[in-house]
Amino acid sequence: MxxxxxxxxxxxxxRIDGGGKCLVPYITGGFDGYLEAIQxxxxxxxxxxxxxxxxxxxxxDGPVIQEANEIVLAKGxxxxxxxxxxxxxxxxxxxxxxxxxxxxxxxxxERFAKSLKAAGISxxxxxxxxxxxxxxxxxxxxxxxxxxxxxxxxxxTDERLPRIVARASxxxxxxxxxxxxxxxxxxxxxxxxxxxxxxxxxxxxxLVGVGVSTPAQAQEVxxxxxxxxxxxxxxxxxxxxxxxxxxxxxxxxxxxxxxDQC
Amino acid sequence: xxxxxxxxEGRFGRFGGRFVPExxxxxxxxxxxxxxxxxxxxxxxxxxxxxxxxxxGRPSPLTDCHRLAEELGYRVLLKREDLNHTGSHKINNVLxxxxxxxxxxxxxLVAETGAGQHGVATATAAALFGMECVVYxxxxxxxxxxxxVFRMHLLGxxxxxxxxxxxTLKDAVNEAMRNWVATVEDTHYCLGSAMGxxxxxxxxxxxxxxxxxEAREQCRALTGGDPDVVTACVGGGSNAIGIFSGFVDTxxxxxxxxxxxxxAIAHGVPGVVHGSESFLLQDEHGQVTEAESISAGLDxxxxxxxxxxxxxxxxxxxxxxxxxxxxxxxxxLSRTEGIIPALEPAHALAWMSRARIELAGxxxxxxxxxxxxxxxxxxxxxxx
Numbered sequence: 348m349x350x351x352x353x354x355x356x357x358x359x360x361x362r363i364d365g366g367g368k369c370l371v372p373y374i375t376g377g378f379d380g381y382l383e384a385i386q387x388x389x390x391x392x393x394x395x396x397x398x399x400x401x402x403x404x405x406x407x408d409g410p411v412i413q414e415a416n417e418i419v420l421a422k423g424x425x426x427x428x429x430x431x432x433x434x435x436x437x438x439x440x441x442x443x444x445x446x447x448x449x450x451x452x453x454x455x456x457e458r459f460a461k462s463l464k465a466a467g468i469s470x471x472x473x474x475x476x477x478x479x480x481x482x483x484x485x486x487x488x489x490x491x492x493x494x495x496x497x498x499x500x501x502x503x504t505d506e507r508l509p510r511i512v513a514r515a516s517x518x519x520x521x522x523x524x525x526x527x528x529x530x531x532x533x534x535x536x537x538x539x540x541x542x543x544x545x546x547x548x549x550x551x552x553x554l555v556g557v558g559v560s561t562p563a564q565a566q567e568v569x570x571x572x573x574x575x576x577x578x579x580x581x582x583x584x585x586x587x588x589x590x591x592x593x594x595x596x597x598x599x600x601x602x603x604x605x606x607d608q609c
Numbered sequence: 610x611x612x613x614x615x616x617x618e619g620r621f622g623r624f625g626g627r628f629v630p631e632x633x634x635x636x637x638x639x640x641x642x643x644x645x646x647x648x649x650x651x652x653x654x655x656x657x658x659x660x661x662x663x664x665x666g667r668p669s670p671l672t673d674c675h676r677l678a679e680e681l682g683y684r685v686l687l688k689r690e691d692l693n694h695t696g697s698h699k700i701n702n703v704l705x706x707x708x709x710x711x712x713x714x715x716x717x718l719v720a721e722t723g724a725g726q727h728g729v730a731t732a733t734a735a736a737l738f739g740m741e742c743v744v745y746x747x748x749x750x751x752x753x754x755x756x757x758v759f760r761m762h763l764l765g766x767x768x769x770x771x772x773x774x775x776x777t778l779k780d781a782v783n784e785a786m787r788n789w790v791a792t793v794e795d796t797h798y799c800l801g802s803a804m805g806x807x808x809x810x811x812x813x814x815x816x817x818x819x820x821x822x823e824a825r826e827q828c829r830a831l832t833g834g835d836p837d838v839v840t841a842c843v844g845g846g847s848n849a850i851g852i853f854s855g856f857v858d859t860x861x862x863x864x865x866x867x868x869x870x871x872x873a874i875a876h877g878v879p880g881v882v883h884g885s886e887s888f889l890l891q892d893e894h895g896q897v898t899e900a901e902s903i904s905a906g907l908d909x910x911x912x913x914x915x916x917x918x919x920x921x922x923x924x925x926x927x928x929x930x931x932x933x934x935x936x937x938x939x940x941x942l943s944r945t946e947g948i949i950p951a952l953e954p955a956h957a958l959a960w961m962s963r964a965r966i967e968l969a970g971x972x973x974x975x976x977x978x979x980x981x982x983x984x985x986x987x988x989x990x991x992x993x
Contacts, residue, residue: 402895403897403898409787420896426894449880449891449895450894450895452879453893475629478634480626480627498630499631500634501632507634507635525792
């Protein structure tokens with residue numbers, strides 16, 4: 348394994364305690380140049396990285412990340428091949444995977460959790476696993492000391508929200524709008540509302556994702572949230588070949604400097 | 610009488626559940642609550658029954674097929690869902706869901722469709738209730754079922770082509786769910802099969818239970834007893850679960866028939882897609898594989914969770930048939946009974962034809978879930 352990476356929650360808390368805002372870029376695992384992109388993002392000031400393990404039916408993702416999924420799957424990339432490559436990667440910030448429940452289920456929940464840990468990946472994000480279904484995975488993840496990020500959505504009720512944040516580890520993923528991942532011209536009003544609702548009921552890091560893609564949007568949402576997740580804007584640069592990993596690094600640097608002015 | 614209701618978490622045995630993004634959970638909870646209340650409300654039931662009778666043409670008849678019986682060597686009863694308005698059983702479910710959506714204050718319906726039958730039925734209900742309607746259909750299916758695309762347009766629905774993945778039913782479901790995630794406040798997702806997140810598998814079964822309830826009474830009046838075997842085709846499994854509901858507590862053997870290229874029970878392993886845990890065609894890494902069938906309506910890699918449970922406990926068995934057998938069965942029913950079946954129920958008939966030795970002397974009921982008009986062009990090309 349590369350350098351000691353620590354936990355996602357540890358890294359985010361360190362940033363927050365230092366008065367800063369957190370930045371977590373999403374990069375589709377297996378995509379050409381993704382390992383270099385992860386390193387570039389780390390050097391440019393990311394606090395942790397979300398690595399996507401592609402799935403054939405990503406219902407929470409918009410067209411750009413769907414396309415990245417299809418490209419990567421066509422190359423024969425597997426969950427194991429991503430974990431193997433990431434394990435040896437020289438990067439000193441914590442890593443998370445984002446994938447869908449069936450990937451972990453087919454792998455075997457316990458085996459998946461242990462394999463993540465062995466690959467130096469400290470957290471898992473499974474967007475089609477709501478609180479109601481978290482039990483079996485949480486048992487496996489807790490046992491392997493893997494953090495389980497939980498989602499809070501604009502539609503989440505006040506009754507449900509405290510139970511979601513209580514189960515979350517790593518951070519609380521606040522969904523910024525009603526919709527799937529993708530870039531939007533403006534930050535949705537719902538983004539700061541859900542961030543504030545989460546902050547009111549938890550001390551855990553609250554990051555907003557979905558519909559956050561520009562430095563200005565990242566800055567706007569992080570005035571309320573502890574930070575943000577940026578995915579589609581980064582993956583689009585990889586797909587369109589805009590500077591490859593360096594292009595990703597440049598975008599992350601821009602996002603970082605916007606957040607540093609919060 | 611009855612099928613077991615799922616647990617409050619939506620489990621049929623070890624299958625089912627609710628694997629959808631958090632955004633949709635409150636909508637599923639709201640739907641669960643609204644359905645429970647409506648289903649217990651005699652006023653709602655009366656309104657739905659009135660629609661089923663005066664608009665959809667229920668009850669559908671039970672036809673005793675003498676010439677087919679002679680050919681196959683056993684008695685054959687057809688439950689004639691092909692005679693419903695819009696040409697298939699799908700209308701039972703959409704009238705129920707549209708009425709429920711109206712009761713919940715939703716103004717827009719979104720649906721997926723494979724062969725187009727559920728899309729047409731949803732567009733029909735939307736027209737009847739004055740609701741906006743968007744139907745997602747895979748690009749491959751749009752090409753092979755253009756007549757149904759035209760019907761949906763006539764009915765005032767917007768048909769959106771699903772261009773992702775395998776571009777068939779599976780991907781239409783993905784696109785419909787993505788749309789629902791973005792529109793959940795004013796939109797009801799009118800899911801077309803006994804699948805998806807809880808409460809859909811249960812609710813859709815309850816809306817189709819009318820098939821089995823009618824068939825049981827009709828069979829007793831006609832034959833003085835229950836059939837020995839009840840069979841139906843299974844994609845997601847809505848028509849099959851509807852007719853099985855009427856016979857699960859009888860001695861009748863229940864046989865679901867899947868396409869050989871989409872046989873989730875025979876060739877799948879447990880997995881999670883489209884909101885529930887069930888048998889699923891997938892590769893060793895958990896990627897859902899593409900079903901391949903002559904029938905767009907059965908071109909689905911999964912199966913409703915209650916079917917997985919019925920298979921698990923041995924109450925129903927699941928067979929599968931090849932496209933070639935289906936083509937023969939399609940012609941057999943047309944020739945012997947003057948009934949052109951949809952390709953979907955022709956699957957169950959194909960099994961009946963193959964199993965004629967096993968079935969000799971028995972009474973077999975087939976749920977004829979739809980008529981074959983939509984498949985005429987495709988069959989014309991196949992049969993030359």
